[in-house]
Amino acid sequence: MSIDEVQKTAFRAELKEELAKDLRGFVASEVDEEVDEEISKRALNGAYWTRFRSIFFAVAATIIALGQFSEAVTLIEGSVVQLKSRLTHSVEYELLDQIHVGNTEGYIENLLGQPQVSKAIDDGIEARYYYNDKFLLTIFVADKRVAAHFVVPLKNDFTPVVVENDNTDFELQQSVFSAYPANPKTYVVDHSNTVSYYLEELDSGKAGLFFHTYLGYVSFTQKPADQHLVSLYEAVVHGDIDSELAVQSKLRENSSPNLHGRGTLDLVLIQKGILTGAEFANYFGR
Structure with missing residues (x-):
């Protein structure tokens, strides 16, 4: 050499x-x-x-x-x-931060791939479900664009910050409903053998004047239901207005949401996108 x-x-x-x-x-x-x-x-x-x-x-x-x-x-x-x-969970948090109302269908496919499940919600509106072992993401598509979206954590320590302000951050599964910096305009509640949820639409808040903000609690499993949710459902069914307002206030002061999203769709359409426990287990094997 x-x-x-x-x-x-x-x-x-x-x-x-x-x-x-x-x-x-x-x-x-x-x-x-x-x-x-x-x-x-x-x-x-x-x-x-x-x-x-x-x-x-x-x-x-x-x-x-x-x-x-x-x-x-x-x-x-x-x-x-x-x-x-x-x-x-930083990778997943960063991924969710890239999803916005108005994103094109192509952008979402490049970012997330194809959804595991989809179903028609209304004329021209489709809900697409993206399952991750840490969360379930639901995206509503209309006219080939994101019309609304919401995320539900599937792990107890998956607590994305959904609102940041000067005083404190609002974390899913950690902060209580009443700590969210916006007031509920309307809500829906259901509790049965197939599904259990409380879902509210809030005023514009940080989302802006043209978007709705969705905040809620949903259970896909047979774990004990939130007792405030059960009491609120019973008050609504029995038409007890005074009790309904009092119980809703207790729920918002003591319970933590595990659903958050934004969109241009009314709450009734978002409600249709919530999977039952049986659907969730059948689609994703959990």
């Missing part, structure tokens, strides 16, 4: 090592930033985390050493996203 070849080989090895160090630093910075808070929340095992990082870095460095730098970058980028999704 000539002196030039030796120098080139040495330089190549040195460059690969530097690149490997840079990539290690990139991954460590990206992942550590995302999981610091989650680690404190979930008390993740330190030994597990150290072992994972060591194995991951070793794999990336090996790929680089074999000369497949682009493959290593792809591996790292994909793994960072997957790791964020497994240990935090």
